[in-house]
Amino acid sequence: MMTPDGRIRVMEIIARMNVGGPAALVMGLHERLNADEFDRRLYTGYVDGAEGDHLQLLDATLQVHRIPGLGRAVKPADDYRALLRLVSAMRSFRPHIVHTHTAKAGALGRMAARLAGTGSARVHVFHGHLLEGGYFSPSKRRLYIWTERRLASMSDRLVTVGAKVRDDLIAAGIGRPEQYVVIPPGLQLGRIPDREAARTALDLPLDAPVVAFVGRLTQVKRPDRFLAAARAVLQRMPTCRFVVCGGGELKEEVERGIADMWGSFRLLGWRRDVETVYAAADVVLMTSDNEGTPLTLIEAGMAGTPVVSTRVGSIPEIVRDGVTGLLAGLDAGELAExxxxxxxxxxxARRMGESARDWTTSSYGVERLVADTEALYRSLRAAPRHQLTPGSTP
Known part of the structure; x- marks a missing residue:
């Protein structure tokens, strides 16, 4: 049924609410979006067993509409049924705006919006992109670009989390410049404990150097590169301790990789109090092959912890090299140095941490994210449908 109260109806679609940046941003928006102006409903699939569930981790009470088959796996029969369920939900809810996140949900959601015939404006968010970092073989990369080019023709706005991601997508011929809007992430970190309390909570020595890895243990994050850098650090600083906060399909590989360094590592799994990890660390180390605008580096900055990271994606937009942290290439030795x-x-380190706190707090607060998103929704609702993307597929 249509909402009779005149609010802007937004149907938000994400493949799964696994622990990571997209789920965190979706959650932040749902908690703070003006409910008097927007009727926003979230449609999602289920989280795979090897991944952390963001909703369960935070004991969230957020109401979600589950769409079987919308999760991570690509299975044509399940995907087709998920598409039909989305079409049915759109015809019932009749959203003014369909807002999609992640590649699979972006494809099914935009196709469903076209098939439903409700005249909804279509927004897709690229939280990163899959053009770099070894996600695909060359043939699959070409297929991905071909698909996203056609999906862009069904889109009214394409949102990226950073300017570098936008520029790379445009260079690949995905969408037109006027379709793009850059909306950086925004978040709010929990209360940050003092260093001693944080280290006591994590059973870490109070006087040892501590380096933290926070994120999914998956190939693109390159935990193997983190372990190689850690090994190089330990050769020159044997008292250093390394904390790994996260989980994923490479967890067992990481455990095997630290077998001869076990006493120098703490594997924490997923934690809801990630601010404790940042407070306990002297440095946060990110070793990814590819990133959009990673929340880990924003959170570390808000906690006042300097970072060392690979120089990929939009990371240089978050980390001001030499001011709030240090950036490197993909070499583990350079990261270790x-x-x-x-x-x-x-x-x-203290000076960089203080600069990082000032920079991230002023640039990446959740209030700014909410304001930017609300302004986007209002602009889409105000514009006549045919004026949104001239030449787009109706």
């Missing part, structure tokens, strides 16, 4: 530099110079 940067890490050792910060661990060996507490004054430099």
């Amino acid at each position: 940067h890490t050792l530099r910060l661990l060996s110079d507490p004054t430099l």
Whole structure:
């Protein structure tokens, strides 16, 4: 049934609410979007067993509409049924705006919006992109680009989390520049404990150097590169401790990789109090092959912890190299050198941490994210449908 109260109806679709940036941003918006102006409903599939469930981790009471088959796996029969369920839901809810996240949900959601014939404006968010970082073989990469080009023709707005991601997508011929809107992430970290309390909670020595990895243990995050950098650090700083906060399909591989360094590592799994990990660390190390605008680096900055990271995706938009952290190429040795530099110079690390706190708090607060998103929704609702994307597929 249509909502009779005149609010802007938004149907948000994400494949699954696994622990990670997209789910965190979706949750932040749902908690703060003006309910007097927007009727926003979330449609999602189920989280795979190897992944952390963001809703369960936070004991969230958020109401979601489950769509079987919308999860991570690509299975034609299940995907087709998910598409039909989305079409049915759209015809019932009649959203003014269909807002999709992640590749699979973006494809099914935009196709469903076209088939439903409700005249909904279509927005898709690229939280990163799959053009780099070894996601695909060359043939699959070409198929992905071909698919996204055609889906862009069904889209009124394409949202990216950073300017670099936008520029890369445009260079690949995905959409037109006027379709794009850059809306950086926004979040709010929980209360940050003091260093001693954080280390006590995580059973870490109070006086040892500590390096943290926070994120999914999956190939694109390159936990193997993290372990190689850790091994290089330990050769010169044997008292260092390494904390891994996260889980994923490479968990057992990581456990095997640290067998001869076990005493120097703490594997925490997923934790809801991630601010405790940042507070306990002297450095947060990110070793990814590819990223959009990773929330881990924003959270670390808000906690006042300097970071060392690979220079990929939109990371240079978050980390001001030499000011709030240090950026490197994809070489584990270079990452280790940067890490050792910060661990060996507490004054430099403290100065960078303070700069990171100021920068991330002012630029990536959740209030800004909400305001940007509300403004996007209003602009889409105000514009006549045929004026949104001239030349797009109706």
